[in-house]
Amino acid sequence: MSMRFGSRRQGRLAGAGVLAAATAGAALVAAPTAHAASVHVVTPGQSIQQAVDASRPGDIVQIMPGTYQESVLVNVPRLTIQGAGAQRVILKPPAAATAQGGAPKASTPDTPSTAGAASTPDTPSTADNAADVTPATTANPCFTTGTGICVAGTEGHRLKGVRIQGLTVTGFATYGVAATETDHLVVAGVNASGNKLYGIGEQKSVRAVFVRNHAADNGEAGIFLANTTQEEAGALDLDGARVSGNVLTGNTMGVVxxxxxxxDVLRNSVTGNCAGMFVIGDENTPRGGDLTIRDNxxxxxxxxxxxNSHLPFVQGAGxxxxxxxxxxVERNRIEGNVGTSxxxxxxxxxxxxxxxxxxxxTVRDNMLSGNAPADLADRDTAGKDNTFTGNSCSISQPAGRC
Incomplete structure (x- = not known):
């Protein structure tokens, strides 16, 4: 996997580190804690997990440049995990997994075609991924094992205010960064690439902010947000979660x-995937929706x-x-998404x-060009009260949507 970004992407990641560090510092000043915040410095050869385990709410785990081979479980509120930069701090699977030839194979996840169906939960086999678990994460609750960084609260007690920023998470059997039962998680300036399923994902969580990350070449999606991956349930109100300013490329789906x-999904660059964005609902109550996708x-x-067993082939989906x-869906620039799926x-x-x-x-005020077979395609013959207004485009199916 190449981690050489263009200058524009480097600027985004560097800016994210400065902004995130400033924001984290302001938060530490503004939010009183029961003790003075401590900084736990981790250097190559030391354990990030041990630093997390030694932390208290409001502390900072500062990771110095180097490569680290472990999975990390975070269950301390208001903890900041601050890497020295996405090109300088690399988190990879534990050595046991690497010795066996890389991350273990994971099972096929619950992808878009199974929306609402009685499906196998998104939980790859523990046995398949046993080699990718360190002792500290044996009871890893983040969907499954084989996760790089797992941020985990418990039912009825969401873990609040965790920040992860400035590092690369790559080569894991399931997720680069995963979260469950969290409140106001921030993931900023992270390169989550080359993971078997998802770069960054969460379930059962609210008010997350995923900003200025780079997610490339993940087996399913660069960024994935779901109500729950373990059972059938109505759509979860994310209480204003935001996916903003991310670069998502080379994945099966950019955003799911x-x-x-x-x-809100705002100002992201989504290119070179099989599909840019998938927004999925089903027959449960409440249904998925009430979202804004703007300026991407x-x-x-x-x-x-x-x-595969869950989905027909995908190509050229915006x-x-x-x-x-x-x-x-408004004010997006949508170009050159071409395929026959x-x-x-x-x-x-x-x-x-x-x-x-x-x-x-509502699909309005978008700039669309060079998409095929159509810029706008309403293939839902049973759809009701969907509107297309003010879009700049050439071809629609059926005609008259441009």
Whole structure:
């Protein structure tokens, strides 16, 4: 995996580190704690997990430049994990996994086509990934084992105010960074690339901020937000979560939002994936939707992803809405998403695989060009009250949407 970014991407990551550090410092000044915050410095050859275990709420774990081979479980509130920079701090799977030829193979996750269906939970086999678990993370609650950094609260007690910034997480069997039962998690300036399933993912969590990260070449999605991966349930209100300013490339999907509500996806660069963004609802109550997707660049997502047991082949899909309601897609630049799959095109409304129509969605004021077979494709014949207004485009299916 290449970790050489262009100057524009380097600027984003560097800016994220400065901004995140300043914000973290302001937060530490403004928010009183029961003790003076401590800084736990970790150098190569030392354990990040041991530093986390020694921390108290409000502390900082400062990771110095180098390569670290471990999985890290975070369950301390208001903890900041601060790397020296995404190109200088590398977190890889433990040596046991590397010795066996890399991260263990994970099972196929619950991908978009299973929205609402009685599906296998998104929990790859523990046995398959046993080599990717250090003693500190044997009871890792982040969906499964094989996670780089797991941020975990418990049911009824969400872990609050954790920040992760300025490092690379790569080569893990499931997630680079995963979170469950968290409140106001911030992931900033992180390079989450080359992981078997997702770069950055969360479930059962609210008010997360994923900003200025780089997620590339992950097996499923660069960024993944879901209500829950373990059971059927209605959509979760994310209480204003935000995915903003990220660079997402070379994944199967750039962003997947599954069975969630009340969040924004803003100003991301999503290019070179099989599909740019998937927004997924189903028949449960409440339904997924009530989201805003605005000011993103979604271009040249022409990578081919072969069919599997959950999903037909995907290629050339820009922004796909399937089975969702009251979502606004506006002011995005959507170009050159070309393919021949069922979901190919610029903005595509597609009836969910469990038959739930899109309802009350708004697609407006987008700049669309060079998408094929269409810039705007409303393929949900059962959809109701979906509107297309003010878009700049050439071809729509059916005609008249441009």
């Amino acid at each position: 939002l599954r069975r969630v509500r009340d969040m 660049e979604v271009s040249a997502n022409t990578k081919y992803c072969a069919p 922004i796909v809405l399937t089975g969702v309601e009251n979502t606004v 069922q979901m190919s095109g610029g903005v595509v409304l597609f009836k969910s695989f469990v038959g739930v129509p899109n309802t009350g969605n």
